[in-house]
Amino acid sequence: MSPAADVAEDGAPRSVLGRALGVLGAFTDASPELTLSDLVTLTGLPPATAHRIVAELVGWGALERVGRGRYRIGLRLWRIGALAPAARTLREAALAPMQDLAAVTGHVVHLVVRDGYRALFVERLPGREELTVRSRVGRDMPLHASGPGKVLLAHAPAAFVEELIARGLPRLAPGTITDPAALRAALDGIRRSGHCLSREEMTEGTASVAAPVVGADGTVVAALGVVVPVGAALPPYVPAVKVAAATASRNLGSRPPR
Structure with a gap:
């Protein structure tokens, strides 16, 4: 399958991996903490899809909850990068x-x-x-x-x-x-x-x-x-x-x- 086939007409990735990477890529130095609503806006994902991906990333340790309704990059992802x-x-x-x-x-x-x-x-x-x-x-x-x-x-x-x-x-x-x-x-x-x-x-x-x-x-x-x-x-x-x-x-x- 070509790379273009994994991208929808609006530019959003179709694959689960592509969508998960899109969620992680939404975090920047200027925005180290984001809400689910922020992630929906930044990634273009449907709210239900974003919620499911965020929950899986939290469970795996790539994201962690910060207070009520906010997320940041998790330590497990940092350890892998190191x-x-x-x-x-x-x-x-x-x-x-x-x-x-x-x-x-x-x-x-x-x-x-x-x-x-x-x-x-x-x-x-x-x-x-x-x-x-x-x-x-x-x-x-x-x-x-x-x-x-x-x-x-x-x-x-x-x-x-x-x-x-x-x-x-x-x-x-x-x-x-x-x-x-x-x-x-x-x-x-x-x-x-x-x-x-x-x-x-x-x-x-x-x-x-x-x-x-x-x-x-x-x-x-x-x-x-x-x-x-x-x-x-x-x-x-x-x-x-x-x-x-x-x-x-x-x-x-x-x-x-x-």
């Missing part, structure tokens, strides 16, 4: 150096990968000092609006960068770069220096230092960064961040250039 070989290998390679960096700096440490046009946070270690940050594991943000995201963007193909710019550069915080020429210049600087210094680009009141994590094939597969108060001097954090990123890279099988 088994993905690439993500698991990356997290295992980066965890020890991230722990060292968090211990040395006392601040939040992030591990971020590129997911389409977004920066996806795959690991986050808390700091000793309280600092309000937007990040959490599983959350995604615009690539241009954070230090780790800009590190990933700096090592992406030029055509990809231009596509991202054409899509628009929304402002998240006072320091977010929204001018295409300024972003291109910032990415050039990251490639030359091997790190990124960022102030109030993702969250007001915070700054960050980030560096690339390189895989065994020599490509940048992630970015590792530390988040500090906006008034902190950033250059002193650069060596520690670069050491952590380099250690994670070695753990992945990357070798420094001769």
Whole structure:
């Protein structure tokens, strides 16, 4: 059967699996909790069908009830996602150096990968000092609006960068770069220096230092960064961040250039 045969004229999937995936796909970072009515509206499913699928997903653990009439993604689905070989290998390679960096700096440490046009946070270690940050594991943000995201963007193909710019550069915080020429210049600087210094680009009141994590094939597969108060001097954090990123890279099988 062709893929088109599994889709109705209104674009809704006909198969049970397709409908279940449609329900799960309705949850986003902006809408982590949804009601049954929300799911009916977002998926186009009949209420009875949506109710049956949601009940089965809850029973299996892919969804969980939150209060009265609201649902969110369940832990069982998260555990399965964590088994993905690439993500698991990356997290295992980066965890020890991230722990060292968090211990040395006392601040939040992030591990971020590129997911389409977004920066996806795959690991986050808390700091000793309280600092309000937007990040959490599983959350995604615009690539241009954070230090780790800009590190990933700096090592992406030029055509990809231009596509991202054409899509628009929304402002998240006072320091977010929204001018295409300024972003291109910032990415050039990251490639030359091997790190990124960022102030109030993702969250007001915070700054960050980030560096690339390189895989065994020599490509940048992630970015590792530390988040500090906006008034902190950033250059002193650069060596520690670069050491952590380099250690994670070695753990992945990357070798420094001769």
